[in-house]
Amino acid sequence: MKFSFTDEQNMFRETVRELFADRCPPDAVRQSWDNDDGRVPGLWAALAEMGVLAVLAPEAAGGLGMNEVDLVRILEEAGYAGVPEPLVEHVAVAVPALAEAGHAALEAAIAGDSTITLNLSGEVIVGAAADAVVHRHGDTLQLVTEWQADEAASIDQSRRLGVLTDITAADPLDGADPDLAFDRAALGTAAQCIGVARRLLEATVEYVAERHQFGKPVGSYQAVKHHLANVKIALDFAAPLVYRAAWSVAHDDDPAARGRDVSMAKAQASEAVDLAARQALQCHGAIGYTFEYDLQLWLKRAWTLAAAHGDVRFHRDRVAAAIGI
Amino acid sequence: MNLDLAPQYVAFRDECRQWLTDNHPGRIGSMDTAIGFEEHRAWEKVLFDAGWSVPAWPSVYGGCDCDLIEWLIYEEEYWLSGVPGRVSANGVSLLAPTIFNFGTQEQQDFFLPRMASGEHIWAQGWSEPEAGSDLAGIKTKAILDGDDFILNGQKTWCSRGAFADWIFCIVRTDPEAERHQGLTYLLVPAETPGMERRPIGRLDGEPGFAELFFDDARVSAEHVLGGVGQGWAVAMAAAGSERGLSLRSPGRFMAAAERLRALAANVTDLDPRLRDEVVDAWIKAQAYRWNTYQMAADLMEGDEIGPEASEGKVFWSELDLELHATALRLMGPMGEVAHAGNDWLDGYVFALSGPIYAGTNEIQRNIVAERVLGLPRR
Numbered sequence A: 001m002k003f004s005f006t007d008e009q010n011m012f013r014e015t016v017r018e019l020f021a022d023r024c025p026p027d028a029v030r031q032s033w034d035n036d037d038g039r040v041p042g043l044w045a046a047l048a049e050m051g052v053l054a055v056l057a058p059e060a061a062g063g064l065g066m067n068e069v070d071l072v073r074i075l076e077e078a079g080y081a082g083v084p085e086p087l088v089e090h091v092a093v094a095v096p097a098l099a100e101a102g103h104a105a106l107e108a109a110i111a112g113d114s115t116i117t118l119n120l121s122g123e124v125i126v127g128a129a130a131d132a133v134v135h136r137h138g139d140t141l142q143l144v145t146e147w148q149a150d151e152a153a154s155i156d157q158s159r160r161l162g163v164l165t166d167i168t169a170a171d172p173l174d175g176a177d178p179d180l181a182f183d184r185a186a187l188g189t190a191a192q193c194i195g196v197a198r199r200l201l202e203a204t205v206e207y208v209a210e211r212h213q214f215g216k217p218v219g220s221y222q223a224v225k226h227h228l229a230n231v232k233i234a235l236d237f238a239a240p241l242v243y244r245a246a247w248s249v250a251h252d253d254d255p256a257a258r259g260r261d262v263s264m265a266k267a268q269a270s271e272a273v274d275l276a277a278r279q280a281l282q283c284h285g286a287i288g289y290t291f292e293y294d295l296q297l298w299l300k301r302a303w304t305l306a307a308a309h310g311d312v313r314f315h316r317d318r319v320a321a322a323i324g325i
Numbered sequence B: 001m002n003l004d005l006a007p008q009y010v011a012f013r014d015e016c017r018q019w020l021t022d023n024h025p026g027r028i029g030s031m032d033t034a035i036g037f038e039e040h041r042a043w044e045k046v047l048f049d050a051g052w053s054v055p056a057w058p059s060v061y062g063g064c065d066c067d068l069i070e071w072l073i074y075e076e077e078y079w080l081s082g083v084p085g086r087v088s089a090n091g092v093s094l095l096a097p098t099i100f101n102f103g104t105q106e107q108q109d110f111f112l113p114r115m116a117s118g119e120h121i122w123a124q125g126w127s128e129p130e131a132g133s134d135l136a137g138i139k140t141k142a143i144l145d146g147d148d149f150i151l152n153g154q155k156t157w158c159s160r161g162a163f164a165d166w167i168f169c170i171v172r173t174d175p176e177a178e179r180h181q182g183l184t185y186l187l188v189p190a191e192t193p194g195m196e197r198r199p200i201g202r203l204d205g206e207p208g209f210a211e212l213f214f215d216d217a218r219v220s221a222e223h224v225l226g227g228v229g230q231g232w233a234v235a236m237a238a239a240g241s242e243r244g245l246s247l248r249s250p251g252r253f254m255a256a257a258e259r260l261r262a263l264a265a266n267v268t269d270l271d272p273r274l275r276d277e278v279v280d281a282w283i284k285a286q287a288y289r290w291n292t293y294q295m296a297a298d299l300m301e302g303d304e305i306g307p308e309a310s311e312g313k314v315f316w317s318e319l320d321l322e323l324h325a326t327a328l329r330l331m332g333p334m335g336e337v338a339h340a341g342n343d344w345l346d347g348y349v350f351a352l353s354g355p356i357y358a359g360t361n362e363i364q365r366n367i368v369a370e371r372v373l374g375l376p377r378r
């Protein structure tokens, strides 16, 4: 029993954090909103080069042969940086599904030559400019390669949405488990939520220490302090559940236990990021309520990611069923 | 990361569980009454004789050298088994870490084994009528006279202070010094002439609080812990233990969460809103557990507990309240009915005090904001 990350895992995370700081700062995120494909130029190739896209692909297939425990803090960093790419969809779900199905599309996916997104529930897909979609079809997964979708605008400009209207070409992904795919998507999103919450808290702590009213930093007022202390507490008691769920996804063969752990993680991470967003906005005042100020990048991620792949209610219901109430 | 329990830990868990099952004393009186206090002392002796009273201590003092993981497992099993609570907790959880840190060899050799066996049951004498959250405002004076200190003043809210054998106090040994200066940690025998103890009824009516009145009470200077004038530093080290995992390990809340789960599972036509509350509380108990295992991993690497302990204090006390309040809601009109089997009601009344004792949650949030997040003090 040792509940901590290894030095190698921490170093990998640090490297990815630096990459995002360098290649995906807020200005780059904003520019991606105006690009045709909604992407940050060069970022995907850089992630491929660093091996990030191949974390969950087996070594025999040219991947790193790592697992969700190695990946979870990297996805957290994607949330922290507000990365507008469908990274969780591709890295945490599509790549292992392709590997488990032995599908030839894996090679391009880990080389960064393609981007694959998801459609596991409902008809909305995120990252609509992707090359393919891992789609749930009854109790199986498919790799959809040709489809029709209507464009839809998310409140979060970093999410290019499409509403799926027709599928015209798809390969079966035999051997890939749709329930496991869902758990991976929920876990990855929970990790992103933790990163988004960290960024919101950090930005707000910095802001309230600088901003003066009544001759003092607003961060010296106890009401503000307690709002932010509550965010810190919510975050520090949600993150361990996310790491614990990563372990379960990687090592627990019992789907019920895995689902329970993932749902605990997503419920708490959604709640933490939601609180972080509300308090970040409140403690910024009107500046936080502008389009120009960068806080909005994370506020919008918070709202959409808290609900994506199951909101708090959904995941609590799943835990309830798992523990017999 | 490795979350599998190694075989030796699995065996340890089984051993704990077996012993607790075989030695469960059944229901005993409330430790906040004179009779129940002695019944709890007897239970401490049973634990001690079997080596289970202070498992994480070195064996020379009555422990069994358990590592942190074993201790967490022991606590989980302890609370799950439903055996009585620990009347020794103030001593074992709050004072002992301080004695290990600051005590002289003589103090360690004298106090620790007696604490382990339940011969000495300790109470905490910090709060005063004018000094609650603002502990540095304490006024009880202790003036050196030969080999003794002469105490004058008053302490209050001293849990089980009317029944305890010893009281660990913080007193002002330099009346000229202000606030955090001139304070000393002093270990005071209950039978000290000149000290009067008066019980005060707690919310439930039981005499679980005591006021202590010092009127030229004489205490040997041998009983200073950590040096004259060092009281604040010693007290803050103890406060870290009080807030953190040594007073409230996850096992306690996991057991309550499990009982809540079982209670909810037996309700027919469970209201979905109540079900949601039950699950939320249950998840939070797991969150406290995994946060603790994370901290344990850091501690085993040699880290020390910092101001984050205040996050834990807020979290466990509010979790405890949520667990009990939810249980009472599940019981509907029967929730308020006081009878020997309604542990949820007693538990609820006690949980209400969690956000107050061990430093109020407002104070803890100040600490989180200022010392963890680094927000400006003023």
Ligand SMILES: Cc1cc2nc3c(=O)[nH]c(=O)nc-3n(C[C@H](O)[C@H](O)[C@H](O)COP(=O)(O)OP(=O)(O)OC[C@H]3O[C@@H](n4cnc5c(N)ncnc54)[C@H](O)[C@@H]3O)c2cc1C
Residues within 6 Å of the ligand: B123, B124, B125, B126, B127, B128, B131, B132, B133, B134, B156, B157, B158, B159, B160, B353, B356, B357, B358, B359, B360, B361, B362, B363, B366
């Ligand atoms: C069940 C129980 C057991 C206890 N056992 C012991 C014991 O064994 N030994 C012992 O010494 N003491 C004990 N105490 C006392 C406990 O430590 C104090 O109650 C606690 O420190 C608060 O002090 P107070 O009650 O004087 O409240 P006050 O300090 O008067 O506080 C009143 C309110 O004001 C708020 N407040 C105060 N200062 C600030 C601030 N700076 N910022 C924001 N809010 C503030 C508090 O949070 C609280 O809500 C016990 C208390 C309880 C309830």
